Each structure stands twice: as C-alpha cells, then as structure tokens.
Amino acid sequence: MRVLDHPLQTDRARLLFKALADPVRLTVIEALAGGERCVCDLTAELGLAQSKLSFHLKLLKEAGLLESRQEGRWVYYRLRVEAIQSMQNWLAALAARCERPASPCP
Amino acid sequence: MRVLDHPLQTDRARLLFKALADPVRLTVIEALAGGERCVCDLTAELGLAQSKLSFHLKLLKEAGLLESRQEGRWVYYRLRVEAIQSMQNWLAALAARCERPASPCP
DNA sequence: AGGATAGATCAAAATTGGTTGATGAATCAA
DNA sequence: TTGATTCATCAACCAATTTTGATCTATCCT
Numbered sequence: 685m686r687v688l689d690h691p692l693q694t695d696r697a698r699l700l701f702k703a704l705a706d707p708v709r710l711t712v713i714e715a716l717a718g719g720e721r722c723v724c725d726l727t728a729e730l731g732l733a734q735s736k737l738s739f740h741l742k743l744l745k746e747a748g749l750l751e752s753r754q755e756g757r758w759v760y761y762r763l764r765v766e767a768i769q770s771m772q773n774w775l776a777a778l779a780a781r782c783e784r785p786a787s788p789c790p
Numbered sequence: 791m792r793v794l795d796h797p798l799q800t801d802r803a804r805l806l807f808k809a810l811a812d813p814v815r816l817t818v819i820e821a822l823a824g825g826e827r828c829v830c831d832l833t834a835e836l837g838l839a840q841s842k843l844s845f846h847l848k849l850l851k852e853a854g855l856l857e858s859r860q861e862g863r864w865v866y867y868r869l870r871v872e873a874i875q876s877m878q879n880w881l882a883a884l885a886a887r888c889e890r891p892a893s894p895c896p
Numbered sequence: 897a898g899g900a901t902a903g904a905t906c907a908a909a910a911t912t913g914g915t916t917g918a919t920g921a922a923t924c925a926a
Numbered sequence: 927t928t929g930a931t932t933c934a935t936c937a938a939c940c941a942a943t944t945t946t947g948a949t950c951t952a953t954c955c956t
Binding site for chain 4: 722723724727734735737738739741742754756757758759
C-alpha cells in the first residue's frame with residue numbers, strides 16, 4: 685500500500701465511522717441486520733418520525749452502509765455487508781500496524 | 791447474548807465510532823499506530839494548535855482509544871489495541887447477523 | 897527563587913449536526 | 927380522475943462539537 689493511498693482510505697473510513705456514530709442510525713442498522721425492511725415498517729417498529737428516519741436512511745446510504753430498492757409504493761432498505769467488511773479491514777490494518785516491532789532501539 | 795445487553799454494547803461501540811469520526815482524531819490515531827508519542831512531538835508533526843490537539847487527545851482517551859503516561863514534563867500517548875479489537879468484534883457480530891438464513895419463508 | 901517549557905483547561909465564537917413540521921412527487925386503488 | 931399512502935425534501939429551529947486564544951499548573955533547569 686502506498687502512503688498516498690492512505691488518506692483516501694482513511695477519509696472513507698471516517699465517513700463510515702461517522703455514519704455509525706449516532707444512536708438512531710445504530711438502531712436502524714441493528715434492525716436491518718435481521719434483513720431487508722421497508723421504510724414504513726421501520727418507522728413503526730422504531731417509533732420514529734418519518735422525516736427523521738428518512739434523513740438518517742439517506743445519510744447511511746450515502747455513506748455506503750445501506751442500499752435500497754423500490755417496489756411499488758414501498759422502498760426497501762438493506763445493509764451492505766461490504767461496508768461493514770471495509771471497516772473491519774481498516775481496523776485490522778490499524779491493529780496490525782500497532783503490533784509492529786516498535787521504533788529502532790534508543 | 792440477551793437482548794437487553796445489547797443496547798449497552800452498542801452504545802459503547804457508538805462512542806468508539808464517534809471518536810473515530812473526526813479527521814483530526816484519525817490523523818492522531820494513525821500517527822500513534824507507529825508507536826507511543828509525546829504531545830509536543832505530535833503537535834509539531836501534525837501542525838496542530840496545542841489546545842486543539844489536547845482537546846482531541848482527551849476525547850480519544852475518554853473513549854478508551856488511548857492511554858497516556860507522564861514522564862517528567864512530557865506526556866506520552868499510545869493506542870489501546872483492545873479498543874480497536876472491541877470495534878472489530880462489534881462489527882464481526884453485526885456481519886454475522888447479516889449472514890443469517892433470512893426470515894421464514896414467505 | 898526565577899524563568900522556561902509541556903500540557904491541561906476554560907469561555908467565547910464558529911461550525912456542524914439533528915429535529916420538526918410542511919410540502920411535494922410517485923404509486924396505487926376505487 | 928380523485929383520494930390515499932409511501933417516501934423524499936426543504937427550511938427553520940435547536941443542540942452538540944470544534945476551534946481559538948488566554949490562562950493555569952507542574953516540571954525542569956540555572
């Protein structure tokens with residue numbers, strides 16, 4: 685991995701972390717871990733105002749954590765497992781760098 | 791895992807994600823992935839105002855991502871790999887739930 | 897002791913984020 | 927076509943975070 689690749693990767697990771705840094709969005713994520721759901725379903729189950737849920741769904745989608753498909757009047761959202769894997773990979777790379785032999789002897 | 795355990799775990803994860811959801815803090819994290827550093831070192835290397843860096847270091851430490859030790863006038867910060875592992879674990883659990891056989895047949 | 901340096905803390909200003917209620921677009925059913 | 931339903935969008939408001947510059951504490955050196 686070149687050094688200059690890193691900032692981009694990191695910024696992408698940052699957007700993913702930011703997307704998960706909110707209680708409402710985490711609730712949505714956990715609800716969707718069980719599988720695809722339509723918006724009205726989520727609204728009811730989570731007891732959220734419709735515009736509020738819509739706001740967070742959009743944000744999660746833009747971050748790459750969700751994808752959606754329309755079916756008639758309904759819109760179904762689901763988790764993108766690849767996004768979760770990206771985060772895992774980023775964290776794994778970070779952890780790996782921490783395990784390094786440490787700096788040259790003093 | 792009981793259902794009621796979950797909110798706590800999730801909220802802890804949320805705080806970690808939040809801590810990583812900032813460009814300055816990610817820069818700090820990456821700098822510390824190379825090993826322990828003193829504050830003045832980081833200030834110089836990252837070109838940050840001292841109070842600004844101090845603010846973010848405190849936040850990262852409170853989130854459990856960093857720990858520090860004082861040596862004379864200097865304070866050294868380092869990454870807590872356990873925190874990174876916590877995040878990895880949380881994500882792995884989430885990903886595992888996504889792989890489920892999906893809901894009962896329709 | 898006196899001066900210099902490292903770092904933490906604080907309050908005010910600036911910025912960013914989230915919520916709310918209203919409105920709009922698309923789909924469907926009658 | 928009309929009315930109902932689902933969802934997205936918008937602007938105004940409110941709340942949380944971040945930045946900045948100043949001040950404070952502790953440690954060290956002379």
